[in-house]
Structures are given as structure tokens and as C-alpha cells.
Amino acid sequence: MLEKTFDPKTVEPRLYAAWEASGGFAPTDDPAAEPFSIVIPPPNVTGSLHIGHALNNTLQDVLIRFERMRGKAALWLPGTDHAGIATQMVVERQLAQQGNQSRRDLGREAFVAKVWEWKAESGGTIVNQLRRLGASCDWSRERFTLDEGLSAAVRKVFVTLYKEKLIYRDKRLVNWDPHFQTAISDLEVEQREVDGHYWHFAYPLEDGSGEIVVATTRPETMLGDTAVAVHPGDERYKHLIGKCVRLPIVNRPVPIIADEYADPEKGSGAVKITPAHDFNDFMVGKRNNLPMINVFDDFAKVNDNAPVEYRGLDRFAARKKVVEQFEELGLLRGIEKTRHMVPHGDRSGVVVEPYLTDQWYVNAEVLARDAIKAVETDRTVFVPKHWEKTYFEWMRNIQPWCISRQLWWGHRIPAWFGPDGKVFVAETEDEAKRQARELYGRDEPLKQDEDVLDTWFSSALWPFSTLGWPEKTEDLRRFYPTHTLITGFDIIFFWVARMMMQGLHFMGEVPFKRVFINALVRDASGAKMSKSKGNVLDPLELVDDFGADALRFTLTAMSGAARDIKLSRQRIEGYRNFGTKLWNATRFAQMNGCARAEGFDPAQVKGVLNRWIVGETQRTAKVVTEALADCGFDQAADALYKFIWRQFCDWYVELAKPILTGEDKAAKAETQATAAWALDQILLLLHPVMPFLTEELWGQTADLGAARAHTGFLMTAPWPELPDTLVDAGADAEIELLIESISEGRSVRSELNVPPSARPPLLVVEASEAQKKVLSESAPLIARLLRVEEVRFVDAAPEGAIPYVVDGATLALPVAEFIDLAAERARLSKEVASLAADIEKTAKKLGNPDFVARAPEEVVEENRERLAEAETAKAKLEGALSRLTAVA
Known part of the structure; x- marks a missing residue:
């Protein structure tokens, strides 16, 4: 007999060790x-x-x-x-x-x-x-x-790739991390919004006839300016194109060039060009054959290409000094506060520098x-x-891929340099030496490139x-x-x-x-998880608290085509309860003698309830198989949840109880065998998502299936292949009529606050002969599950009876003596009005383009969800109100 509860803490490590030791994770050797x-x-x-x-x-x-x-x-x-x-x-x-x-x-x-x-x-x-x-x-x-x-x-x-001329060495701009002194990829750059300034500087024209004003957020880079650009169609500056300004501080002539990069609508319309320290400027420099002057070293300190008084200064100290000097020279034309995006190294946290270096490219x-x-x-x-x-x-807009990194840990670039700088690329040093010997006619000392390859280079293979x-x-x-x-x-x-x-x-x-x-996993409110926000969910803690299966099912169920998953502990707890539900249903089957009979064939079952569950099992297997084959993970989880919780654990178990405790031995034996078979299929279908729980149930319920080959793991058992012929439309109609009669009756009781102790009769007002037969034969079961006095067939419903329709049959619950109909109408009207007001308010907010554009994404999504939930609740209450109004 199963233990009362499933204990993931002891089961999971035991099962995993057994799986791994068995070699079951390796692919089969079967050549077919x-x-x-x-x-x-x-x-x-x-x-x-x-x-x-x-x-x-x-x-x-x-x-x-x-x-x-x-x-x-x-x-x-x-x-x-x-x-x-x-x-x-x-x-x-x-x-x-x-x-x-x-x-x-x-x-x-x-x-x-x-x-x-x-x-x-x-x-x-x-x-x-x-x-x-x-x-x-x-x-x-x-x-x-x-x-x-x-x-x-x-x-x-x-x-x-080098031999094919698809790898080459070039001097280009890279994202440079001054902390690690290496180029980094775009992926390793984090854009952060920071407070900053636009400094407006005047550059005097070399002929003394005036000045041109540029604006920059990085004054220190002006030490490396090699041009000022204006738009070729900007009438204000056409007469200046081809002339020069005298670059302040550095005192070097810099040409005024025409380039469409300059935006006439932005600032003064003139922009300083620093090709060695800005990616856009680099492209302008390439187009216009400008010199590229690097004014920083590997540590982002000013190098010897700048005036003497700046050399050795940190870039931000140089910034301050440049601004002070422009002010002293009377060339500072204004300071404007701004918030702007600044690139930072995601590992180092320092500001990344666009930096001109020799690197390897693909x-x-x-x-x-x-x-x-x-x-x-x-x-x-x-x-x-x-x-x-x-x-x-x-x-379609791909750029050359910088693959060299100035690190020591990684794949060292297989390139060696001769004394004259000639490069020899080879898979081994011996091969590089052979190439060098062939070129020089003698052995020459070679030095291997110090750099290593970008991590993405090896992971691309x-x-x-x-x-x-x-x-x-x-x-x-x-x-x-x-x-x-x-x-x-x-x-x-x-x-x-x-x-x-x-x-x-x-x-x-x-x-x-x-x-x-x-998708991306976010917290319950839709916010991105981060340690600083304190909203990070640690998966290992969740496994400790709820078990791996509960976390796995939650993630699988929420993994649809949406970009974001909103994860909460409550959801995981809910799916742990789902596992508990299956565990308890299996214990119930054990306690009621359910065992798979030798030669059991689901196609041959006679009882309508058993024919129905066999058909539902087939449908579920088909949906789950197609969904998993197409990566529809959430669809598979949804189908499994509904089938296991609703059809099997709730309805099949409940409807089977009278049979399992009844006197009809043949019906009882068939139901015991069918229950055992259906549980087998459930374990097989659920295993990919909840492997631990299902494997434990498979191993612990040998008595449920004496006929099955129970010598191996569920993990390597064959997947169910169930024919469409197992579906029985007649059985479906009978059981669904029974289920919906009870479910809708429960909804009426719940919506109208009918006390649990109340026992009105269920009235069958209008139904086909076949439906009457089903309802009559199942009357005791309906009475027990719906908590009604009896099932009564009538020609008309009395005043105060609440009608509901199931598959064309009209049923009614006379509840007037148990509730105050007028008070219930008033309560429902008030709740509908409250929801209507909430819907109007939320819809108005979402209809405001400014709110949608400016509010955080998670706040907008939260309002959309609130609107959808309110509309659903309102529709449900309006349905209950209309029922009451119909009997007024």
C-alpha cells in the first residue's frame, strides 16, 4: 500500500541515482x-x-x-x-x-x-x-x-576560415572594458540610463570669421576629434563645408565635412566627429577618409596622443579638465542636463569605451x-x-564579428608572429614554425598571439x-x-x-x-526578477519546498507562446496539490482492489462509465502526443491537468464508488481493471513532465498491473498508442449529461448562496427519453453528489425554481424556501454594478496611449489581466442574475 503522502526529499535522490546507474539516459543501441x-x-x-x-x-x-x-x-x-x-x-x-x-x-x-x-x-x-x-x-x-x-x-x-580569408585581422572599434582590459561582445554590454549633461562647445573657425557650436555628452573625446560634420542639405552651413576649425586645447586644424549622419533638427545641426571613440563616428570617418586618433590607453587613461597636461589622467578626470579649460577659453556655450543610456560591462560594472584596436574578425x-x-x-x-x-x-544587417579577447582563460588564438610582424596561422606551433622556415629560409623566433577567442566562437561549434x-x-x-x-x-x-x-x-x-x-520568467506581478528588487525565485529552494515535479509542471504549463511567464509560489503549490490529487486517487484504487486483469482490452469494456473513461484517455493521449511533438508544452500540460484532475480524479473516481462497493461482481471487476489501466496510461503520459512522482507510483503499484511487464523503469516504458476507435460517443453523451447536470447544479447553488445544508429536489422539466433514462438510473448518485433530496420528473417547474439547461434538457432547482430571492437579486445587481465600474475605469486607463506608453510593462499587463478577470466575473454574475429575474 502507498504511503499517505509522497515525499520528494527522499524519493527524488533515490530515483535519480537509480536512473543514472541504469544507463537509461543513453540512447538505445538499436540501429533501427x-x-x-x-x-x-x-x-x-x-x-x-x-x-x-x-x-x-x-x-x-x-x-x-x-x-x-x-x-x-x-x-x-x-x-x-x-x-x-x-x-x-x-x-x-x-x-x-x-x-x-x-x-x-x-x-x-x-x-x-x-x-x-x-x-x-x-x-x-x-x-x-x-x-x-x-x-x-x-x-x-x-x-x-x-x-x-x-x-x-x-x-x-x-x-x-583564415585560409578561406573569412578570418582576418583589422583595426576597428570594439566595446572595450577598461577594468578587464579586453574587448567584449554586445551581449556583455548592459545599457544603463544615467544622469548626464550636454556640454555645448564653440569651435573657432580657422580663418577667424566665426565659430561653430557642437554638443557632446563626452567632452574628453574632443581631444581625438578629426572633423566636424554638417548635413549636406543644411543651408546654415553650406558655405563652411571644406573649411577648417581650430580644435581648442589641442590646437589642430579640423575640417568641416558634409555627411548625412549630422541631423539638422538636432541641436545646432553640427556634430564633432571622433572616429576612434564612437561607433557612428567611426563609420563617418571611414566614409570620409578621416584620421583616427585614439586618445586612451587600455585602462581608459589619456595617452600620449593628447596634450602633455592630460596624459595619464583618468577619462573622467580629463572630462572635468576639458570643461574647465573651455570655460577659461570662453568657449563654453551652455550646459544642459539630460538622462541618457550609457554602456557598462555587465561583469565589471564600469563604463564601456568604444576603442580602436587591432583585433581578429570573422x-x-x-x-x-x-x-x-x-x-x-x-x-x-x-x-x-x-x-x-x-x-x-x-x-541581414550583420557586422564583422570581433572574435579576439584580451584574456588569458580561453582558446588561445592559433596565430604566431615572426620578427617582422608576419603572421603564421596553424593548428600547432610546429606547423607555424614550418611555415616560417619556408618563408625565411631559416628558423626564426615566433611569438604566439596573446589573445584568446570569444567564448561564442567555440560555442558556435x-x-x-x-x-x-x-x-x-x-x-x-x-x-x-x-x-x-x-x-x-x-x-x-x-x-x-x-x-x-x-x-x-x-x-x-x-x-x-x-x-x-x-519565454522569460518574471515574478507574479510581471516584473523582471533581480536581486536588487528582492523578487528572485531560487529554483533549488522551490524544489526543496514543493518538489521538482511541482516546479516542472508549473513551468511547462506556463510555457506557451507568450514572451513572459509570471511565476509565483502559489502556482507551484497548486501544481503540487495536483500531484497529491493523483497520489490519493492511486491510493483509492489500491484500497478498492483495482488491478489490471490478464489480457485486459480497453476496447472490450461494457460499462458506460468505463467506456467513457477509456475514450477520454484516448483523447488525452492524442492531444498530449501531438502537442509534445510540436513543442506545445503548455497545451500538453493543460490536457493532462484537466483529464487527471477533472475527468479521472473527480468524476471517474466519484462515479465509480457505487460500482466498486456494489453487488454486481462483473461490473466491479471490470471497473477495477479499467481504473488500473487508466492509471497506467496517466503515469505514462504524465511522466515527461512529472518524472519522479510517476516513476514512484509505477514502481509502487505493481499490484495495479500484474499483467504488465513491470521489470523496467517507467522512464523507458513505451509511449501509449491508443486507437481512435476507443472513443464511444454514446458513453460520452451519457456521462457528460450526468457530469454537467451535477456541475451546473452546483454552480447555481454557489452563485445564489444556497446553504450547503439545503436539500431541494432536482427537477427534470424537459428531456429526451434517453436523457430521462440516464437521469433516472443515476438518481441516487446525482442526489448524493449534488446534495439534493431526490431527482423528480415534472411537467412544469414551480414558482421560485431556478432553471438551467444541459445538452438541451431543462432542469431546475426550487430554492425559494432556502434563500431570499429579492435579497439575492439586490446582492447580484450590486456586485455587477461594482464590476462594471471597475471595468470602465480599467478600460479607460488602457485606452489612454500615454499610460500604455509610459507605465512599466508589468503594470500595463496587470491592468489587462484585471480587466479580463472583471469581465469574466461580471458575465458569470449576470448569468446568475438573469436566472433569478426569469423566476421573478
């Missing part, structure tokens, strides 16, 4: 099995499980468990990312805490050794946390982006062509489809490097291309697109056939 593979979006080796990981990995696990049960060779390949800058930061902080050492004090080799030490001891915490969530990855195939196999793949790709425009075509021709599809627009917009490429492995042959990628919308550009480019270029095939973009 259709391959189905997923590669995990590799979490950072520094990471710990957050709620976004929990959502993403739950959906992957639901899908892989589903396909595994469908008999496919299902591989979910796990691994972690070395996370260059994030990992280096962790270890540098540790060094500082331990003895005020820096990585430069240690030197490169010793520092990298320290990082590997940290990785061995603390890295990969998240993979054990994924186990707590129930993730059924094939851990025997776990990979790391810096392991030797993946490193070989990275070197091969770099060298190949010609992404060429690689993007095939990747665009693959999505245009549906070789890879996005779910939801609207995310394709995001993909196309970025890919993930779908094929993890399968053994560049070796021609059996895994690569069998599991590439992978089938489905499940990931967040925020890395469509940075990861999904780059995997598409590299997969197509090196494998000649898309890396995945489908990309499912999961």
Missing part, C-alpha cells in the same frame, strides 16, 4: 531506432541554477523523455562553457582575497593553472543542480568547451548567406515563428564539436543534425545565428531542424 538529439545550451562553468535555466532545461527534459518513450534513439548531450571573462573574474577575485595578488603577478601559465584548479573543485556545480531538477542528460557524453576534443575543433575552424556577412537561406526555406524553423523576424533582421568533429565519429554520423534547440530569445543573435553559420559551413547541413524559443 530513429535518432533524436538535443544539445544543451551549455551553462557557464561558473553558473548556478536560476529560474531561466530551470524553465529551459525542464522543457528539454520533457521533450527528450517523450521521444525516448516513443522508441527513438534519444540523446540529450550535456556540457558546460568555459565562459572566458566570467570565469577569469571569479579566479581573479579569489586571488585578490587570498593575498592581494593579480593574474599579472602570477604570470599567464600559473594563472591559467589556477583557473583549472578552480574548475576541478568548484566548476560544474550547475550540472549537479540540473540532476536535482530531473534532467535526464546522457552524462557519459558530457563535454566542456575547453576539453581537448573541442579545442581541436576550434583550432581547425579558425585555421580553415566575415560574418559571407557566412550569414546560407544561414539566412536555410531559415527562408524552412530547413530550420523557429517556434514561435515570429522569432524568425528577429533572426532575419540581425542576419557546439552541435558538431560535441559529437566528435573533426573526427568522423559514429555519434556525429548518427546524431547530426540535431533535432530541436530550446533556448532563450536573448541569444538568437549571439548563439543560434552563429551555430547556423558554422554548422552549414563546416557540416554542409543545418545544426538543428527546429528552434524553440522559450
